[in-house]
Amino acid sequence: MESNELRIFRTVAQTGSITKAAKALGYVQSNVTARIQQLESDLNTQLFYRQRGMILTPTGEKLLTYADKIIYLLDEADKSIKDSCEPSGSLSIGAVHTVSAIRLPQLLAKYHRAYPKVDLSLTTSQSDELIYKVNHFQLDGAFVKNTPLIDDNFVKELEFEETLVLISNPKYTNIEDLYCKPLIMSTAGCPNRIQLENWLKSQGIYNIRYIEFNNLNSIIEGVMADLGTSLVPKSTIDDYEKRGLIKSFSISEKYNTTRTFFIRRKDSLMTSSLSKFIEIVEQNTSYKRL
Template sequence: MDIRQLTTFQRAATLLSFSRAAAELNYAQSSVTGQIRGLENSLGVELFERLSGRQVRLTPAGRRLLPYAERLLSLADEARGATAGPPEPSGQLVIGTMETLATYRLPPVLEYFHHRYPGLQLVLRPGSGAEVLHALRQGTVDVGLLMSAETRHRGVDSEVLGPEPLVAVTGPGHPLAGRARVGSADLRDVPVLAPESGRGHRRLLETESRSRPGAPVPLLESGTVESTKRWAAAGLGVGLLPAVAVREDVESGALVALAWRPPFEVFTQLVRRPRTSPTREMRLFAEQARAVLAEDQEAAAA
């Protein structure tokens, strides 16, 4: 049992495909098959069950080995970094994240790494919260940054970086724009604009609406954060968005923030695979993400 075999096993076990593991590791498929067989022979057990076609699935022994393989590979990476690693972080760090965070939270982080660690490439993979979590579990991203009301997620470790305030906004000429106070009942009389249903705060608003007596809040799917802002500014309804996404629009007068407090909270969170030690690059990203969010929250409070 060696590191090369464990690496091949971990990728094949994560992807459940020898051919995809071979493509990702830049091996011939016969090399992947040979390494897996060598590992099985050294352990005296079968790790994969071969199904019809090219599909495979882990045997009970394979499922037991996987977390140990991930820990051993992580320790090997640490050992390499401690003894013969490059003087500066390098390589590629793939980050799964959501549109709002990629657009409004991560630019200072990207700028910091671009100037401070030019040898490290940060690659963003935007998607919904569910897509970020799925990609992390599948091993196609290294770390995730998401916005969700839930702070525990199956199969991953999560760290809450802070609350992400939500705000309801309209165009300056909207009837609700001049009110000193707006209640949830007022939203039942106007279309509420929110990004597609996969986004957490839209789902929360739908749940809240159904839990109260009377007709549910009329919701219009606006697709993206930017289209939600444009529709709200045009008077098509009330936009429900993270405060960080509309701060400049409210300051410029293009949008008006309503005096309404959502009856739920969402949080920005850092998520990663469990039972694995973070790499130096992952630790640096986490540290900078925490610092940027804390600084932004202090500025907003001031």
């Protein structure tokens, strides 16, 4: 096996498609197909089921685990040799939607101005997917919500605690008026959504309807248009509330706190690029080092 074959194999496994993998790698499809077939021939085993896409066989799943580690070690060796006091090279960061929409744009711009030689990229997704990507060496670190999936494989570098509030169109004056409104939230699995569900159930509300947006600005716009209500960090709507565009309501302390962490793999290399990124976040936000 060659490292390039493993990279092609991993990309096909991640995308589930020869076409998508070829596009991501900049190869022609026939080349990707031939390399996968050659790898299967060399190993004398089938790595993919070829039905409605490319789905890993149990043997393919096993190889993917090793491919992740091998590619990570090769890339880490390259980073370690090239690492210097002046940050450079690639830095892949992940963030949940609320963080990427509100806090990261200015931070990333500041980082880019300070360290223009760093090839910085951002992936926005749900916490569970970001944790998976960090764990499988696809991201150097990520801002995620508190979740049981954060285990001993990870280091929590930074923490930020916020208060959640229920928000509505400003015409409502009583929180009880919102109990029958649809919930405008991110898709299932969002920690804020889970907390809102638990709070409503504590109030005896079980008939819950959803309007799903995976974008904080869209959620706020939907609330302003009176499509429904939502549970969001108070800091994200302070300006809207001052302008009379949104009204917020406090809920029980048991359900109104959210924590965001910046995590990385415990065994990952702390490059100067990543170290300086964490430093800029700490200096310019309310995130605190753990």
